[in-house]
């Protein structure tokens with residue numbers, strides 16, 4: 214059976230769990246990382262030398278990097294739907310997956326770690342204040358894209374929605390004022406569509422810790 218190693222409040226683990234459920238794959242999840250530890254242990258480092266979560270073990274096939282895991286699960290269990298077989302449609306999904314990892318995460322990491330995982334007295338308020346409008350401007354690019362399609366790769370939900378969808382929950386729930394930020398109505402409408410998916414509610418809409 215597929216094993217997914219990683220704690221459930223890790224955004225990168227959430228992507229793998231969400232994708233597995235969307236694909237209807239049975240799996241066992243083990244709590245690794247954060248307060249659970251284990252990711253510094255030899256058994257884990259032998260699978261994933263980076264010592265981060267998630268890592269999957271699919272009957273002996275070991276894979277790390279959350280977006281690679283999402284692609285693998287969707288390609289093996291949902292080709293033609295979540296993993297588009299048309300190269301251009303797949304390219305569309307792929308680019309928003311890579312955009313999540315390369316473009317959205319720098320500001321989101323400053324904001325999430327600063328506001329959620331750092332004690333108030335230790336926060337870098339200057340960095341948080343700078344990241345707030347900068348990150349809103351990045352999300353505005355996806356908002357504009359979603360003005361003309363319901364999902365990132367077009368008419369249907371695909372793997373491309375998973376990484377950005379996971380981070381979007383955090384963005385929309387970060388505790389700061391938004392009255393001076395651009396309105397993001399298409400992003401909100403897309404989030405509302407995602408929120409109707411049981412696997413999104415189960416794995417992503419659970420925690421801001």
Ligand SMILES: N[C@@H](CCC(=O)N[C@@H](CS)C(=O)NCC(=O)O)C(=O)O
Nearest residue numbers: 223224225246247265266267278279
């Ligand atoms: N690029 C990696 C990043 C993985 C990563 O940084 N995971 C974090 C949790 S979101 C981690 O393992 N942190 C250490 C820990 O949880 O102990 C991926 O997408 O899988």
